[in-house]
Amino acid sequence: MSTDGDGRRPGANGPGGGERRTRRDDRAERLVVAAFTVSIVGALILAVVYIAGGQAQLEGVALALALGGIGLGIAVWARYFMAADEVVEERHALASTEEEVTAFTAAFEAGEQTLARRGLLAKLGLGALGALGLAALFPIRSLGPRPGQGLKNTAYGDGGRPLRLVDADGVPIRPADLSRSSLTTAWPEGHEHDADASTLLLQVDRERFRPLPGREDWVVGDIVAYSKLCTHTGCPVGLYQTELDLLLCPCHQSTFDVLNGAEPVFGPAARPLPQLPLDVDEEGFLVATGDFSAPVAGGFWDRGRT
Amino acid sequence: MTAAGALTKATPLSRRTARWLDARLGAASFVRKALDKVFPDHWSFLLGELALWSFVILIATGVYLTFFFDASVEEIVYQGSYVPLQGVEMSRAYASALDLSFDVRAGLVMRQVHHWAANVYLATTVVHLMRIFFTGAFRRPRELNWLLGVGMLILSIVNGFVGYSLLDDQLSGTGLRIAYNIAISIPVGGTWLASLFFGGEFPGPDLIERLYVIHILLLPAVIIALLGAHLALVARQRHTQFSGPGRTERNVVGERVWPTFAAKGTAAFFLTAAMLCALGGLAQINPIWLYGPFRPAEVSAASQPDWYMGWLDGALRLWPSWEIRAFGFELPTPFYPSVLLPGVTFALLALWPFLEARITKDRREHHLLDRPRDRPLRTALGVATLAFYTVLFFGGASDVLAVTFQTSVNALFRAFRTALLVLPPVAGFVAYRLCRELARRDRPGATDEAPAVAPAAPEDGASHRRAIEPEDEPERDPASTAGVPRG
Numbered sequence: 067m068s069t070d071g072d073g074r075r076p077g078a079n080g081p082g083g084g085e086r087r088t089r090r091d092d093r094a095e096r097l098v099v100a101a102f103t104v105s106i107v108g109a110l111i112l113a114v115v116y117i118a119g120g121q122a123q124l125e126g127v128a129l130a131l132a133l134g135g136i137g138l139g140i141a142v143w144a145r146y147f148m149a150a151d152e153v154v155e156e157r158h159a160l161a162s163t164e165e166e167v168t169a170f171t172a173a174f175e176a177g178e179q180t181l182a183r184r185g186l187l188a189k190l191g192l193g194a195l196g197a198l199g200l201a202a203l204f205p206i207r208s209l210g211p212r213p214g215q216g217l218k219n220t221a222y223g224d225g226g227r228p229l230r231l232v233d234a235d236g237v238p239i240r241p242a243d244l245s246r247s248s249l250t251t252a253w254p255e256g257h258e259h260d261a262d263a264s265t266l267l268l269q270v271d272r273e274r275f276r277p278l279p280g281r282e283d284w285v286v287g288d289i290v291a292y293s294k295l296c297t298h299t300g301c302p303v304g305l306y307q308t309e310l311d312l313l314l315c316p317c318h319q320s321t322f323d324v325l326n327g328a329e330p331v332f333g334p335a336a337r338p339l340p341q342l343p344l345d346v347d348e349e350g351f352l353v354a355t356g357d358f359s360a361p362v363a364g365g366f367w368d369r370g371r372t
Numbered sequence: 373m374t375a376a377g378a379l380t381k382a383t384p385l386s387r388r389t390a391r392w393l394d395a396r397l398g399a400a401s402f403v404r405k406a407l408d409k410v411f412p413d414h415w416s417f418l419l420g421e422l423a424l425w426s427f428v429i430l431i432a433t434g435v436y437l438t439f440f441f442d443a444s445v446e447e448i449v450y451q452g453s454y455v456p457l458q459g460v461e462m463s464r465a466y467a468s469a470l471d472l473s474f475d476v477r478a479g480l481v482m483r484q485v486h487h488w489a490a491n492v493y494l495a496t497t498v499v500h501l502m503r504i505f506f507t508g509a510f511r512r513p514r515e516l517n518w519l520l521g522v523g524m525l526i527l528s529i530v531n532g533f534v535g536y537s538l539l540d541d542q543l544s545g546t547g548l549r550i551a552y553n554i555a556i557s558i559p560v561g562g563t564w565l566a567s568l569f570f571g572g573e574f575p576g577p578d579l580i581e582r583l584y585v586i587h588i589l590l591l592p593a594v595i596i597a598l599l600g601a602h603l604a605l606v607a608r609q610r611h612t613q614f615s616g617p618g619r620t621e622r623n624v625v626g627e628r629v630w631p632t633f634a635a636k637g638t639a640a641f642f643l644t645a646a647m648l649c650a651l652g653g654l655a656q657i658n659p660i661w662l663y664g665p666f667r668p669a670e671v672s673a674a675s676q677p678d679w680y681m682g683w684l685d686g687a688l689r690l691w692p693s694w695e696i697r698a699f700g701f702e703l704p705t706p707f708y709p710s711v712l713l714p715g716v717t718f719a720l721l722a723l724w725p726f727l728e729a730r731i732t733k734d735r736r737e738h739h740l741l742d743r744p745r746d747r748p749l750r751t752a753l754g755v756a757t758l759a760f761y762t763v764l765f766f767g768g769a770s771d772v773l774a775v776t777f778q779t780s781v782n783a784l785f786r787a788f789r790t791a792l793l794v795l796p797p798v799a800g801f802v803a804y805r806l807c808r809e810l811a812r813r814d815r816p817g818a819t820d821e822a823p824a825v826a827p828a829a830p831e832d833g834a835s836h837r838r839a840i841e842p843e844d845e846p847e848r849d850p851a852s853t854a855g856v857p858r859g
Contacts (some may be wrong), residue, residue, distance in 0.1 A: 081508070121475035126653005129481070130646045137642030144635035155410040155624045157610055157739060160513050191537060210571045217573065234669075251669050251728035259840065261549075261574055261668035294669060298555040299706050300574070301546060302671045317550065317671045318689040319771060319781050333784055336687060336695040336705050354783065364553030365704030366563050 076157040077331040094146035098139045105135025117294045121155065177345040218368060221257035223357025230343060231265060231291070232353045238351040242287050249306045251294060254354065262362055265342055267352070270311065270325055278327040281359070286352060291342035292328045293362040294318055298335040300363035312341070337365065390621075407630035412613035418640060419500040424495035425644040427599070431487040434588065440476050442468035443584035445537060445577065445592040454661050462665035465540040465580050469660055485652030490532050492648060496682045497525055505724070505754050508795060509612045512735060515725040517605045521633030522722045524598045524669040529680050531591040534583050536678060546675050549574055550688070566621050576669060615740045624739075679765075687713050687768030690788055745814070748807035756800030763791045 108131025115124045181188050182187075222229055230238045231252040238358075242249040244250055250267040257263050284290070294302050301317035311324040312331070322334030328339035340358035347353045361369050411417075444464035450457050452467065454474045472479040500635045504510055510518040533551075536542045552574040555566035570576035572750040610624050619625045627633045651657075663672060677685050689711035696703040698821060720727075728750070729735050744751040766773065774781040 083385070122480040123653050124479040126480055126485070126649050127652075129485075129531060129649035129651065132646075133642045134646030137548050137639045137644075137646055139639075140635050140642065141639035144632055144639060148632040148635055150627065150632065152618075153410050153628055154618065155610075157622050157624055160609060160737070170634050178431065210567040210569070210576075213556075213567040217563060245431075253669075257409075258811060259668075264669035298693075299550040301549065301675075304374050304671045305673065315761060316671050316771065317546065317675055319785070320693075330693060332707055333606065334691055334693050334709075337692040364706060365702055366556040367701055367703075368563070369699045369702055369704075 094142055097142050099136045100185070101139035101142065103135070105132050105139065108132035108135055133256040143298060161309075175369070189265075194197040215354070216262075218361040218369070218372075219357055220263040220362060221254040221260050222263060222342065222354045228347065228355050229355040230347065231344075231354060232258060233268065234258055234303060239267065240350050241334070241346065242284055244289060247308050249304070251302075253350070254293070262295065265354075266292045266294045266313070266339075268302065270324055274311070275325050276327075282340060285343060286344045286346055287362040289344060289352070291326070291344050291352075291354070292322075292324075293342070293358050295339075296335055297330070297339060298333070298361075298364060304341065394469050395822060406607075408608070410624045410626045411611075411627045411629060411633045412611050412626035414614060416441065416503045417611065419496055419503050420829055421637060421640050422644055423493055423496040423598070423605075423820055425641045426496060427595075428488050428641065429489040429645055429648050430486060430610075431592070433482050433489060434592075436470065436482050437486060438588055440468060440472050440479060441465070441538070441584075443580050444520070445540065445575075445580050448514040448792065457661065457664070462666065463540045463580070465538060466660070466665045469522070469539040469541070473661060478804070481649070481653050483652075484655075485648050485656050487657045488651040489648050490535060491657075491679060492644075494532060497528060501525065502758070504755070506744040506751060507612070507614075507746060508738065508750070510725040510728075511738040512725075513737055514605070514612075517602055517609070518725050519722055520598050520602045520605070522718065524595055524602065524717055527595050527598070531587060531595065533681055534587045534591070536742035538580060538583055538587060539658075540666050541579055541660040541663040542666050542670060542672055543660075543663045543675055545575070545668070546625075546671050547677055547681075548579070549668070551791055554706050554710045557704040558711055559701075559703055559707070565616055575666075610739070610743050611690060614743070620738070621739050631851055646857050674775070676769065676772065682768040683761045683764040684710055684714065684768075685766035686770075686788075688768075689729050689770055690767045690785065690792060692766065710711065733745070733815075745810040748811070749802045752800040752804035755803035756796040759796045761791065763788060763795055767792070 098207075108128050112125060112128035112132060113119055115128055128222075135319065141230050153305055219266065232255045233250070233252060236255070236258055238255065239250065239252055244267055246269045253260060253267045253268050256261050268290050269288050274283075275283060275288070275290070283350075294304075296303050296315040297314065298318055298320050301315050303313045303315045303320075303322065305314040305316055306312075307314060311326055313322040313328065315321075315335070316331070318334050320335030321331050322328040322335070322339050325329050330336065330338060337360070338364050340360040342358050343355045345353050345355045385665070392398070429701060442464045447461050447466050448464055448467055450460050450462050450467050450470065452458070452471050452475050454470055457470065468482075472483050474480070504518065504521070533547070537548050537551075552566055552570060553571065556562045567573070570584070571578040611626070613619050613625060618627075624713055627636075664670075676682075688706060691705065691709035693705055693802050694708070742750075744754075767785075770781055770784045770788065773779075
């Protein structure tokens, strides 16, 4: 079976190769010896580094030496000292012969007929398996709650009464706490960990700000509040270009015009950031008089249905 | 048992073990055939092997990490040795990942090798897939193995994403939130799907625990099963080979498994492992301590996913802000680039062997590989497809590129959107012309050995001369003549 093929690379151990050693073989052998030695040294270094308290870079290098030494040693060994002459092997047909296929089909169909003789039982058995499969789907229902109004509402709309806006530590916010050049993130009081209720409080240039029709009283002085979650895929819209009054989402670069109802002006977002109706309570703290103007974050199939 | 086979005290242990096993398994002749199997040699056949070895390293380092990682979202106050985060509230998952990085000896190197191995595994898998595509190795009888490969690719991309999402840092949390919004964008069942998977609204109380089971049990088990079948099919159908002298559709020319191919494979494993350990030790990857624990209201600028998710991120960015609304229902923007596009991508990829067979009406068995130049249309199509996904990939880094090159993101978006439409046909056309030109230059040589055969359909090996003859022949001759015999 073994042939010399096209006479390519007669192996050192191949027929006729015998025990003749060449300078090239010697060099290769020394290389293998060196590689395996490096590997052993690498393993020792690893042990020493570990015992001395560990150090990620040295551990990586030591591991690389230990593994690479073995790899290089075997590679050189295989390259120079293992039969490299090409061997030709016949490929046998993958498909079975016609007789084999016929015999198989006959055997299978014979079994099928045995089953078919009790056809009702077979049908009932399949029905039972199907019912079992359907029944097995029910436990999946336990994995999570029905997606109800949660996606459409936030804590701001829960109580039906004005809720104070607070910072991450739960401290209520006064209009005077805000400044023109910075973003303030706020939450409804008591819900500082709600992922869907984070709110941007912005102080805008009242001269240029154009409230949307019907939302003239949603601002307090020059303070306006929008949902912090991008209407594309729900990333926090965390970058504020003050001089342009643009909010930028760092995830996919959707850009919203603060002065014009946070309408998207660039990028993949299709809808404005929902606005939050603001007011101040008798103690002078900012409150939200209702929920956002629309469901927050990314869109979904029945977002527009109530 | 014959007298020659009788065991004596002098019989080596290995032979006694072999006999003990064979008496119980009767596997001697099967294993002998396996040792004699012949594997053709070509550098590009190593790509799949590199993916396999990276996967082995993934499993080995991954098992180590499971002993320390705590997949829990329970909030604790960090007390570990990384000073900047001491006293900060965070989940147990993130805290245990910090401990792995700072307080478990050899933990950081294992974490980084694991992450590098994931990136290299997917990179070599994708390049392996390109090799299979451009050489037509997916044709009959190997369509099933193509399907297994595509299946593994999809599951591995998912498992890579799930893996780096476990750590509950700011970056991974942002990725999960995007994933949640993609899930709810699916029409009709999307919100149900998201609620069942996340255990409620994002972030969901059980998410990390669930992802953990998926990452270390469910997906690896399926991938290992598919991998086993993938390799079994290679053994059953034998490896393909490039055409060359003595190589036909009816033979396999190469090296025997034992010992040459086995030794080379073992060497490849150790060298892959060495490279990954060097990367894991010296090249920092996913420094979660810089990102901080996940806070839903925060995000870091320049949030970038791992490379194999880049094309999806790019598609999300570059897709126009289209939303279809009718009868109070809507198809939100993310649905098209992140559900429809990958769906179509992987469906076309999986079906390609069948589509090509239908187009070319070539349903014969093929064991000789095509050279890309001999199939200019397929090559052009592949290059155009690669160009498309490469533009998407770079589109996913638009913000980073804008900062690096001091340009506006808006201008970059326009450039990328244009490139997405223009570059694929241009790249495909250039590839087509290159193929035709290269094939034309080959033609005189091809007539040496066989009467003119249609160059686009090399059926037997003789019609194509190998471009490179045995590479080390010239160097061996002087060595064996000039070498001084010793010993």
